[in-house]
Amino acid sequence: MKFLRGFIVVWVTVSSWLCHAGGPPVGRLSDTDYFLFISPSPTENIFWGKTGAFAKVVAKDLGVKLEVMYGNDQRFNVLKMGMEALQRPNPPKAIIVGYFFSITEKLLQEANTRGVGIFLVNTSVPERDRALVGLPRSEKFPNWLGHMYPDDEEVGYLVAEELLRQAQVKWPRKNSFDLLAISGGMDSTAALDRNAGLQRFLSEHSNKVILKQLVYANWFWDEVTARTPKMLERYPSVDLIWAASDLMALAARSVAPEPERLIGGVDWSNEGLQGVKDGRLSHSVGGHFVEAGWAVVLLYDYFNGVDFADYLGVTIRTHLALATAANVDKAIDVVTEAHWAKEDFRRFSLSLRPENKGYHFHDFFTE
Numbered sequence: 596m597k598f599l600r601g602f603i604v605v606w607v608t609v610s611s612w613l614c615h616a617g618g619p620p621v622g623r624l625s626d627t628d629y630f631l632f633i634s635p636s637p638t639e640n641i642f643w644g645k646t647g648a649f650a651k652v653v654a655k656d657l658g659v660k661l662e663v664m665y666g667n668d669q670r671f672n673v674l675k676m677g678m679e680a681l682q683r684p685n686p687p688k689a690i691i692v693g694y695f696f697s698i699t700e701k702l703l704q705e706a707n708t709r710g711v712g713i714f715l716v717n718t719s720v721p722e723r724d725r726a727l728v729g730l731p732r733s734e735k736f737p738n739w740l741g742h743m744y745p746d747d748e749e750v751g752y753l754v755a756e757e758l759l760r761q762a763q764v765k766w767p768r769k770n771s772f773d774l775l776a777i778s779g780g781m782d783s784t785a786a787l788d789r790n791a792g793l794q795r796f797l798s799e800h801s802n803k804v805i806l807k808q809l810v811y812a813n814w815f816w817d818e819v820t821a822r823t824p825k826m827l828e829r830y831p832s833v834d835l836i837w838a839a840s841d842l843m844a845l846a847a848r849s850v851a852p853e854p855e856r857l858i859g860g861v862d863w864s865n866e867g868l869q870g871v872k873d874g875r876l877s878h879s880v881g882g883h884f885v886e887a888g889w890a891v892v893l894l895y896d897y898f899n900g901v902d903f904a905d906y907l908g909v910t911i912r913t914h915l916a917l918a919t920a921a922n923v924d925k926a927i928d929v930v931t932e933a934h935w936a937k938e939d940f941r942r943f944s945l946s947l948r949p950e951n952k953g954y955h956f957h958d959f960f961t962e
Contacts, residue, residue, distance in 0.1 A: 624688065624898045629660035631680050631687035632887050635673050635695070638665050641842055641864035646717075646884045649935060650691070653888035656940035657895050657947075662687070668814070670695040670782070677702045681709050688898060689740065691890045693717040696782050700727050707738045714894055715742040716886040718784040731909035740897060741904070743890060743911040745883045747785050750915055751792025751839070754859045757878045757917060758835045759804055761857055766834070771802065774835040775826055776809040777819055777843050786811070789839045789861070807833060812843055819846035827851055835859075841867025841879055848875045863918060863930055871923045882916045882960065884930065889956050892943050899946040906945070906953050916960070929960060 632650050636643040647663040654661035664680070666672045673695055680687055681702075689712035692702065699715065706713050713736075720728055720742075731739045755774075762772045776793055779786030790809065797806055807830040812818035819838075823846070827833055836851065836858040838844035844860030845867065851858070854874065860867050863881025870876035893903040918926035928934050941947050943956060 623900065624659065624895070627685060628688040628898070629662055630654065630891060630894055631690045632661060632663045632891075633666065633673055633676050633680075633690060633692040634663060635666045635670065635693060636668050640668075641866050642840065642862040642884065645864065645930065646887050648932060649884055650887040650891055652932070652935045652938075653891045653940045656938075657891065657944060659891065659895050661891060670698050674698045674701055678705060681705050681711060686711050688712065689714055689894045691716055691887050691894070694720050694724075694744075694784055696721075696724070696784075700724075703728060703736045703739055707736055710738070712738050712740045712894065712897075714740050714890045715744070716890050717744055717883065719744050719747065719788060721784055721787065732904070741890070741893060741907075741909050741911065743886050743893075743913065745785075745886075745913045745915050747788030748792040748795065750861055750880050751789030751837075752796045753792070753880050753915070753917060754789075754861060754878070755793050755796040755804065755837055757880075757919070758837060758857055758859050759800060761877050761919075762835060765857065769834075771805060772834040773805050773807050773830060773832045774837055775807055775823075775830060775833045776837040777823070777847060778809060778811050778839045779843075780813045781811050783814070786814075786839050793837055804835070812846075814840055814843065816842055816846040819843045820850050823847050823850050841870070841876070841881075844876050844879075845870055861915075863916075863926060865927075865930060868918060868923055868927045868930065871918055871920060872927065874920070878917060878919045879926075880915050880917055881926075882929075883913060885956070885959065886913065888940070889943075892940065892956075893954075896944055896946040901946040901949075903945075903954065 632647060634643040634647050638644045651661055664676045686709055691714045694715050703713055729735050731742050778790050797804055808826055810822055836847050836856060838847055838860045841860040841862040841864040844858050848858050857877040859878045860876055861880045863879055867879040871879055896903055945951055
């Protein structure tokens, strides 16, 4: 099955070879080995719940055990869960987790002591922290096996760019548009990177889009619904609302029901895509819910004798996709568990399918 015309979905890897020493990985998966994915949010979270569910389906196809631990939206709880798992008599073979300020370094240190692999997903490491953690497979943290994350600056730019495109179609006589931005947390790498993308867009289109205010809502529905009405009362001329997640975009729509305003989000959540379909949201940027699942594939291969670094490098950056009214039905299909159930994820593993000659994760979206 091919995507509808205009559907943008490209997976591009940016390889970092600087810290890859080469050579085959040590060890094979045994019957007692398992991987652990730590979600920072509860299972009902519309993004992280999907991310964990997808990873479980992939692991089941591969025949590898995957445990998922769900947090409570507090980053220190991620550290607590990770430390608990690392101190078990039989710790995980590898842990899949995001990067969190002052948290992940401690997990890397403890995992290194315990001989447990770490694979980071979903967020980049900010430059200010790079001196502390370095790069995957460095001398400091050789157990940090790989890192896959979306180009969140590009994501923030794309959400804003599509808002302007749709606004110019909707209001062809207007020369400029006022925008309200709703971001995640000030300690969130993803939020800060998406903010940077928004700011880059605004600097390039300063005569067309005017930012009235950027507010932080910490990814929470209640914070958005509490703050947005005040912002719209202060700035009634706002035409566009840029949101760093689908949940916050939908929360903004719930208190800004006027259909004239365009609201764009991020995540490709079921609810967000339904919002695009029924017109509550103008668009959603996403596809990165698959990262933990692809990490399962790469770790499975690594511990079964095929080092993904030889094909992708140790740093893998993904470019996300834009879902609008024109292609949202296809996006809805891709994110449903019924669609995943029809897929054989073993075909993405090089240790199981060496004839592939490389990783072709983009096929999941384009076939």
